[in-house]
Amino acid sequence: ISLGSTRVIVSSHPETAKEILCGSAFSDRPIKESTHLLMFDRAIGFAPSGEYWRHIRKIASYHMFSPRRISSLEGLRQSIVDNMIGEVWMEMNERGFVELRGILQKGSLNNMLESVFGSSDFGLNNRGYELGLMVKEGYELIGEFNWADYFPLGFLDFYGVKRRCNKLATRVNGLDQLSDADMVAVLWEMVFRGIDNVAILLEWIMARMVVHQDIQKKVQHEIDMFTGPNIQIHDSDIANLPYLQAIVKEVLRLHPPGPLLSWARLSTHDVFLDKCFIPAGTTAMVNMWAIAHDPSIWLDPWAFRPERFIEEDFSVLGSDLRLAPFGSGRRVCPGKAMGLATVHLWAARLLKQFKWVPSQPVDLGECLKFSLEMKKPLVCYAVTR
Numbered sequence: 001i002s003l004g005s006t007r008v009i010v011s012s013h014p015e016t017a018k019e020i021l022c023g024s025a026f027s028d029r030p031i032k033e034s035t036h037l038l039m040f041d042r043a044i045g046f047a048p049s050g051e052y053w054r055h056i057r058k059i060a061s062y063h064m065f066s067p068r069r070i071s072s073l074e075g076l077r078q079s080i081v082d083n084m085i086g087e088v089w090m091e092m093n094e095r096g097f098v099e100l101r102g103i104l105q106k107g108s109l110n111n112m113l114e115s116v117f118g119s120s121d122f123g124l125n126n127r128g129y130e131l132g133l134m135v136k137e138g139y140e141l142i143g144e145f146n147w148a149d150y151f152p153l154g155f156l157d158f159y160g161v162k163r164r165c166n167k168l169a170t171r172v173n174g175l176d177q178l179s180d181a182d183m184v185a186v187l188w189e190m191v192f193r194g195i196d197n198v199a200i201l202l203e204w205i206m207a208r209m210v211v212h213q214d215i216q217k218k219v220q221h222e223i224d225m226f227t228g229p230n231i232q233i234h235d236s237d238i239a240n241l242p243y244l245q246a247i248v249k250e251v252l253r254l255h256p257p258g259p260l261l262s263w264a265r266l267s268t269h270d271v272f273l274d275k276c277f278i279p280a281g282t283t284a285m286v287n288m289w290a291i292a293h294d295p296s297i298w299l300d301p302w303a304f305r306p307e308r309f310i311e312e313d314f315s316v317l318g319s320d321l322r323l324a325p326f327g328s329g330r331r332v333c334p335g336k337a338m339g340l341a342t343v344h345l346w347a348a349r350l351l352k353q354f355k356w357v358p359s360q361p362v363d364l365g366e367c368l369k370f371s372l373e374m375k376k377p378l379v380c381y382a383v384t385r
C-alpha cells in the first residue's frame with residue numbers, strides 16, 4: 001500500500017511475519033518525524049537499531065526485566081492488588097456496581113511508577129497524578145501521529161499536534177531533575193508502555209470472565225483446589241494454574257493489545273517476501289490480529305475456548321508466530337515477563353476474591369487507539385465469594 005510518501009506492506013501470515021520480525025532484511029525502525037518530537041527517538045522502542053539501542057536495551061534487561069528484579073517486585077504487586085480489591089468493595093457499596101477500568105488503570109500506573117522510580121512517594125502524590133495525565137496525553141498524541149505520519153500534511157492539524165508534543169516533552173523533562181535526556185526517555189517509556197497494555201489486557205480478561213460464567217467457575221475451582229480458601233496466591237503458584245494461563249493466552253489471541261505489533265520494521269535492502277519484491281525503505285507491519293483470527297490456523301477462531309491451549313500448549317513469547325502478542329525477534333517486548341507476572345497474579349487474586357456477574361449485557365466491541373481497547377468500559381457486579 002502507498003500511504004502518502006510511505007510504502008507499507010502488511011503481513012497476515014506466520015511465515016512472512018517471521019521473515020519481517022526475525023529476518024535480517026527488516027532490521028530497522030521507520031524513523032518518523034513524530035518520534036523525534038516526543039523525544040522518543042532516545043527510547044528503546046523508537047531508537048533505530050544500532051549501538052545506542054543495543055546499549056539501552058541491555059541496561060534495561062539487566063536492571064528492569066531480570067527474573068530477580070521481577071520477583072523482587074512481587075510485594076508491590078500484592079499490595080497494589082490488595083488496594084484494587086478494596087476499591088472494588090467500595091464501588092460495590094457506594095454505586096452498587098463496578099466499573100473496573102479506572103481501578104485497573106490506577107493500579108497499573110502506581111505499579112509502573114513504583115517499579116521504575118522505586119518510590120511509593122512518586123506513585124501516590126501529585127507528581128504521580130501529573131505523570132498519569134502526561135501518559136494519557138502521550139497516548140492521544142501518538143494515536144493522532146499514527147495517521148499524520150501516513151497522510152499528507154493538512155489532513156489533520158499536524159502543526160497543532162506538533163506543538164502539543166513539544167510542550168509535552170518539556171513537561172516530562174521538567175517533572176524530574178534528571179539531567180540525562182536518555183535516562184528520562186527510557187524511564188518515561190517504561191511507564192508509558194507498561195501501564196496501558198497491562199490494564200487493557202486485564203479488562204478484557206475480566207470481561208470474558210463475566211460473559212463466560214462456566215469458564216469463570218472452572219478457573220475459580222482450579223484456584224481454590226490449589227490454594228485453599230484463606231491462602232494468599234503468590235507468583236510461584238501461577239505455574240500450577242494451567243487453566244488460568246490458558247485463559248490469558250486465549251484473551252491475548254482474541255484481543256491482542258498491540259494488534260499490529262505496535263511498531264513497524266523497515267527494510268534495509270531489497271528483498272523478496274513470499275515471491276513479492278519489496279524494495280529497500282519499505283515499512284513492514286505484522287497484523288497479529290488477523291493471524292490470531294485466521295480459520296486456516298485456528299479451529300473455530302471466534303470462539304473463546306481456553307481449552308485449545310490445554311490441548312496444544314505453546315509459548316506466546318515470540319517463538320511461534322501463530323500467536324506472538326509480544327512480537328518476536330530482536331525487537332520483541334522486553335517487558336513481557338513483567339507484564340505477564342502482573343496480569344496472572346492480579347487476575348488470579350481478583351477471581352479468587354469475587355464472583356464477577358453481568359449487571360448488563362457486556363459489549364465486546366473493540367476500539368483501536370494506541371492499543372486495542374474495549375470500546376465500552378466493562379460494568380458488572382462483584383460478589384464476595
Ligand code: HEM
Pocket residue numbers: 021044045046057189190191193194195197198201257258261262263264325326327328329330331332333334335336338339340343
Ligand atoms: C501485557 C503486556 C504487554 C504487551 C501485550 C506488550 C506488547 C508489546 C509489543 C507487541 C511490542 C512490539 C514488539 C515488536 O515490535 O516485535 C512491545 C515492545 C516493547 N514493550 Fe511491551 N508489551 C507489554 C508490556 C510491557 C511492559 C510492562 C513494558 C515495560 C515496563 C514494556 C516495554 C516495551 C518496550 C520498551 C518495547 C520496545 C522494544 C524494542 O523496540 O526494542 N512492554 N511490547
